[in-house]
Amino acid sequence: MIGAWRRVGIIFLALLGLWGCAGKGPQDGVQPQSGLERAKEILNDYAKGEPMGSEAMAFDEIVADVRKTDPQKATILEKGFADLKRSPNNRSAKAKELLKKL
DSSP states (O other): OHHHHHHHHHHHHHHHHHHHHTTOOSOTTOOOOOHHHHHHHHHHHHHTTOOOOGGGGGHHHHHHHHHHHOHHHHHHHHHHHHHHHHOOTTHHHHHHHHHHHO
16 A cells, blocks of 8 residues: 555655656747857957857858848858967957957
């Protein structure tokens, strides 16, 4: 008899747990970042002295995203990212300069 109640309790708790997860989709009002916003966030980190990390692999993707809305800024960004990759010395100053252009 105790085993039966234990099974009922386990099933009840499992259903209660699943019910708590239901209906929690994406939050309203949260918009994905545009390419330009992503670029500015990365450049702000560099301007603060953060080292270059794995985000450098996404530079081409970010530039392609910006190119859809503003080809001129995409070209500036492409050259700036290439310069940051090529010579990481003085990254902070280069990032600040690139931010001003954007």
